[in-house]
C-alpha cells in the first residue's frame with residue numbers, strides 16, 4: 578500500500594476509542610524502526626516530519642520519496658500517513674507538492690481571525706489534493722525545532738470555529754508541552770478537553786507532547802476523543818541513551834563495532850521498543 582491520508586484511520590480510531598501514534602522521523606533509521614514496528618503489530622501509523630527535520634534530510638521531496646520507497650521495499654501493508662508537523666502556510670504547500678499525504682497547518686500563533694482565514698484556505702487546498710489536514714488552536718507549550726509555543730489552554734468556542742471549517746482533525750492546547758514535562762506540571766486540563774470534544778462534534782482530537790504524559794492521563798484523554806498522539810522526544814532520548822551505552826561500553830572499539838550499521842543498531846532497537854510500548858498503550862495494535 579502507498580501512503581494514505583490520515584483521515585480514515587483517525588475517524589476509525591475516534592469511533593472505536595483508541596489512538597493512532599504519530600512518531601516524528603529524523604532519518605532512515607527512525608523511519609525503518611517505526612515502519613517495521615507498525616507492520617509487526619498490525620497498527621496504522623503516522624510518520625511526522627517537522628519543517629526542521631525535512632530541512633535536515635535535505636527537503637520534503639527527499640523525505641516523501643524515501644518513505645514511499647521504504648514502504649514498498651519493506652512490504653509494509655498497514656496504513657501509513659506521511660504528515661507535516663507544525664507546518665507554516667508556505668511549508669504546508671511545499672510538503673503537499675512533494676507528496677506528503679497529510680499536513681498540519683499550525684496557525685495557533687496568529688489571531689483567531691487570521692488562523693480561520695488561513696486554515697480555510699488550507700481546507701480547500703488539501704481537499705483538492707485528496708490529503709488530510711490538521712489544524713491547531715491554543716499553542717502547545719515548549720519548543721520544537723524553533724517553533725515555540727506558550728502552552729496555552731484552547732478556547733473551546735475557537736476550537737469549534739476552526740473545526741467547522743472542515744479540517745480533518747484538530748489539535749487543541751490543554752496544558753500539554755513538547756519535550757520533558759517539568760516537575761511541577763499540573764497535568765492535562767480534562768475539563769477543557771471534555772468541553773472541546775463536546776462542542777466540536779465527532780472530529781478526532783490530537784494530543785501533542787506525548788512524551789512523559791502518565792499512562793492514566795493518556796487513557797483518559799483517549800476516552801475523551803483524542804485519536805492521534807504525537808511522540809518525538811521519547812524516541813530521541815532512547816536513541817541517545819542506547820548509543821551512549823554502546824560507546825561507553827567500548828563496543829565501537831571492538832572489531833568493526835565502529836561500522837554505522839552496528840553503532841546505530843542499539844538506538845534503532847530502542848526506538849522500536851518505545852514505538853511498540855506506545856502502540857500498545859494507545860490501543861492501535863491489530864487495528865490496521
Ligand code: 13P
Pocket residue numbers: 601625662663721754755756757784785786787788807808809810811
Ligand atoms: P514530544 O516531543 O513531547 O513527544 O512531542 C511531540 C510532538 O508533539 C510533535 O508534534
